[in-house]
Amino acid sequence: MVFIQYVINGLIIGGAYALIGIGLTLIFGIMNVVNFAHGEFYMLGAYFLFTFFTKMGANFFISMLLSIVAVMGIGFIFEKGILKPLRRRSIDTVMLSMIGLSLFIQNVAMLIWTPVPESINSPFPMTTYTLGGLYFLPQRILVICVAFLLVILTNLLLKKTKIGKAMRATFQDLETASLMGIRIDRIYSFTFILGVGLAAAAGTLLGPIFTVHPYIGNLANLKAFVIVIIGGLGSFSGAVAAGLLLGVFESLGAGYVSSGYQDAVGFILLIIILIWRPKGLLGKIGRTR
């Protein structure tokens, strides 16, 4: 029973991890940008929720929505200001600029919100529901529901809408797509905004569960990379599967081994998978970088 409880807790956190991972994998797959600032958008999502909900006292769901929109706006500015001028530059230059950007966002966040860890109180009662010997907190139920909703919505967006089709076309062949009249600049902006929005959503979901401080983005970032590589770079379903898998393994690692090594689980998993299946669990794309 304890085992199942661990697995369920892991799946809940893993749902939010999947959101971060999808965002990163979309940005990498479509834009070929290794977004080292991805975790910072997760951090910003959590901090905006803290400001709107805890400080200003707005409705929780409206605050969540506002936070995500605000982060998307910031993402839009950075995409136009930094990524667009760097479009034809080497992947390493872009990667280092994103590292610089991540350092910048972190330090600005520290100036605005101070380095003192804050907590966002859950708007839901702290009573646990029991179902067949398993415990559920309302906040955690919200996490898994919203996460799955967003995964399904993003999937529908990619599969059913016109812009989704254009994104997939860009992913497959940039030049042919632009020859067919797809405006690559728009697709790139949209992809980046969507990606960072998903990270921000994960931030608003996990913010009330963990504490919020300017450095939470670091770990979120590394986990996102682990997820994307385990799932296969650029693979949507891979990122979802790897996110859930990482959540479960971390939860089991913390439960049965030691909570201190919880964050190492992902990297150990990563190293094993890369030795055994370098293209990732569901990776099919033959990209080398």
Add this chain to the structure above:
Amino acid sequence: MRSYRTITLLCLIGASIYPILIKDPYFMHMAILIGIYILLAISINLLLGYTGQLSLGHAAFFGVGAYVSSLSYLSLKIPIWGGMVMALIASGALGYIAAKLSLKLRGAYFVIMTIGIAEVLKLVGLNWVDLTKGPMGLTDIGVPKIDLGGFGTIDFSNKMPYYYLTLLLVLLCIYLQYRLVHSSFGRAFISIRENEDLAESVGINCYKYLVIVVAISASIAGVAGSLYAHYVSFIDPGVFAFFISVNVVVMVIGGGQGTLGGPILGAILFTMIPEWLRVFGNARMAVYALVVIFIVIFMPRGILFYITKLLNLGKRTP
């Protein structure tokens, strides 16, 4: 070529009389830190500048060097000299194993693998409390005194002798790098950077060469770690920080990757820039980040390249 030699000689003289001219402990401290960063920058430069592989996990080797050297002093009473050799061997061995595992991959995969290794080691440093004292860190990491008989003693807890020790290691390392990249090894490295498939096709075993270069690079970083630990006499798992790895990569790229002088210039500049930015108070690191972005975007070939271009401007340009 002659002007190049003159500049090198001038730098050498400047570096060796620096402590005599400048007695201020703050500037001595910065000079020693710069020396340690130069070692790290050379270590990254061998890998990134000459073979084209980006590692963002060099803090792993730096940290292992620092811990191995400190622990061998604290528990086995081995002085810094022995500790340094042990750091070199331990970091080199770790680099060898890490390279064997992660060099099956290139590009973003390799980068993430290196970060992963550093992060796992940081967690080990935090959680293996019996050995590393966890977040409390190791304290009282001593430095030796050398008795010169009738000529007094050299006490390495003073800044000046430690500066010369650092300088000696830096010069050794620069020489090693120079010899390495001008040997057949170095030509193999550069061919891997330029075109791996082509290099493979003329009979260069890229995997083998890359494993060797990672091991060498890691041992240099390990020595830097040992030097750092004995200098500040306190280390905690912060030596594995991602920021250290990033900072050194910025130094190498900002200074000029794949050159001998670039990483040295980069290490000096990027150790001093955060100090100069102290006028910004709390916003210092945010401004530093902007400087980093600016240099990466507008000076992709490194500052050294633009300086040499500027110096040649007066003369005829080919």
